[in-house]
Each structure stands twice: as structure tokens, then as C-alpha cells.
Amino acid sequence: MESRMGVRKPREPLSRERALAAATALVDAEGLTALTMRRLAAEVGVEAMSLYYHLPGKEGLLDGLAEAVVTEILAAVAAVDATLDGEDWRARLRQRFLAARVVMLRHPWAPALLSSRPNIPAEVYAYYDGIIATLLDGGFSYRIAHRALHAFGSLALGFAQEVFRPASAGGQADVEAAEAELAAMAEQLPHLTAMVAAEAHDAADPTLGWCDSQVEFEFTLDLLFDGLERARG
Known part of the structure; x- marks a missing residue:
């Protein structure tokens, strides 16, 4: 049987829904003041610039959070x-x-x-x-x-x-x-x-x-x- 030791689980692709779910969880725990693009990027395991494809900056992030x-x-x-x-x-x-x-x-x-x-x-x-x-x-x-x-x-x-x-x-x-x-x-x-x-x-x-x-x-x-x-x- 082939060993699975050391095999890394594939990372879930970043999506707008996944980013907003992570943002919601972060704000639930720490409040809106804790929410930044950099902090959210760290939460979902991507570079901050990757978020801009799905959420155009902090204002776009807040609009997305309101929609969610x-x-x-x-x-x-x-x-x-x-x-x-x-x-x-x-x-x-x-x-x-x-x-x-x-x-x-x-x-x-x-x-x-x-x-x-x-x-x-x-x-x-x-x-x-x-x-x-x-x-x-x-x-x-x-x-x-x-x-x-x-x-x-x-x-x-x-x-x-x-x-x-x-x-x-x-x-x-x-x-x-x-x-x-x-x-x-x-x-x-x-x-x-x-x-x-x-x-x-x-x-x-x-x-x-x-x-x-x-x-x-x-x-x-x-x-x-x-x-x-x-x-x-």
C-alpha cells in the first residue's frame, strides 16, 4: 500500500465566497477593526494581491461582507x-x-x-x-x-x-x-x-x-x- 506520509492536501481554490466566509469568521471573532486585506489574505493562505481579483480593495470587501x-x-x-x-x-x-x-x-x-x-x-x-x-x-x-x-x-x-x-x-x-x-x-x-x-x-x-x-x-x-x-x- 502506497504511503501517504508527506503528501500535502491540495489547497482549496480561492473564491469570493471563501474569502467572504473567512472575513465573516474573522470579524465575528475580533470585530471590524481587525479586518484588513493583508489579515484576510493570511487567513485564507494567499498573497494580499490575490484577494483583489475577487474583492476590489477594502471598500469592495466591506460591500461584499454586507452582501453576505x-x-x-x-x-x-x-x-x-x-x-x-x-x-x-x-x-x-x-x-x-x-x-x-x-x-x-x-x-x-x-x-x-x-x-x-x-x-x-x-x-x-x-x-x-x-x-x-x-x-x-x-x-x-x-x-x-x-x-x-x-x-x-x-x-x-x-x-x-x-x-x-x-x-x-x-x-x-x-x-x-x-x-x-x-x-x-x-x-x-x-x-x-x-x-x-x-x-x-x-x-x-x-x-x-x-x-x-x-x-x-x-x-x-x-x-x-x-x-x-x-x-x-
Whole structure:
């Protein structure tokens, strides 16, 4: 029998999908600030220049990362849709948005990335088209569906935009700095300071930022759905 000792396993060819999968894993572990073309090249075992064939520079890499996250959302939503046959518009949208949130919680850097990219991944339009179709099937007009999209905002993608402090490049809000700023302004902002103190998140509550807890996310969804139900009537 021929010995296989010393036989090197063939290296997996570099592809855009493989590079983006490695980039996602890297950012999940260390945050967006750790992502450079050179670091990613080392992760996939190629020279940095080889990446440029698949991803044209850092901006192209970030655009690709945003596309990968949206693709993951679409897959999660499709899996949920397969279980919701016969459900009404509210149940369908609620489960879709919660499925998108699971993806965001898996990649806590994603809200900051999606909020900052100048280019919107094409898949986002298809996703929102599906939301409009669900509303129309539920008896809403295009006018109310349009207003609903404005109201949903980023909630449809699984995260709430920060009210007072945007997420940092790493996808996490600087909670201590924000609290220190508010404490210093307590006399000028007594109600805001008191609210922050009263509404500090439970450490066990899945959160994507200082103002984005799971409880608040679902509360806002239900509030919007209640309002849409009244608007439909």
C-alpha cells in the first residue's frame, strides 16, 4: 500500500465566497477593526494581491461582507416562511423580522456595517419587495405599505438604530462613555438621565447596542403592527 506520509492536501481554490466566509469568521471573532486585506489574505493562505481579483480593495470587501449578511438574512427568512403557510400578515412579518434579528445577534458588527455602507446590496430590495407583497396580501394599500416601510426602518433587518449613540466600528455601542456623558449632564438632562438609569439592560437580554434590547425590539414591532392594523381598518 502506497504511503501517504508527506503528501500535502491540495489547497482549496480561492473564491469570493471563501474569502467572504473567512472575513465573516474573522470579524465575528475580533470585530471590524481587525479586518484588513493583508489579515484576510493570511487567513485564507494567499498573497494580499490575490484577494483583489475577487474583492476590489477594502471598500469592495466591506460591500461584499454586507452582501453576505443580507444573503444570510434571506436564507433565514426563507426557512421561516416555509413554516408559516396560512399565517396572517402580522405573524409572517413578525417571524421574518425576528429571523433577521437572529442573524444580527450572530454578527453584532453587522448593524454598524449595514448602516454605514454607501451602496445598498441588491438583495435588500428583493427582501423589502417581499415585505410589501405580504402587506398587500394582508389587505393593505400601496400607500399604507409605503408608510409601513418608513416605520419599520432597520427593524425589518433585525436591529434598531441607536437613538443617542451610533454603534462603533466594532458593532458595539460605547456604553460606559455614553453613561458618563449623561451623568455629567444630569442637571441639564434630568429626565433623560433618569430614564437611562431606570432602563439599563439586563445582562441576560440579547442586545445589539445601548438602545437595542430584545424586549425593546419586540415591543416596537408589536406597537407598529397594532398601528398598521388600525390604519388598514
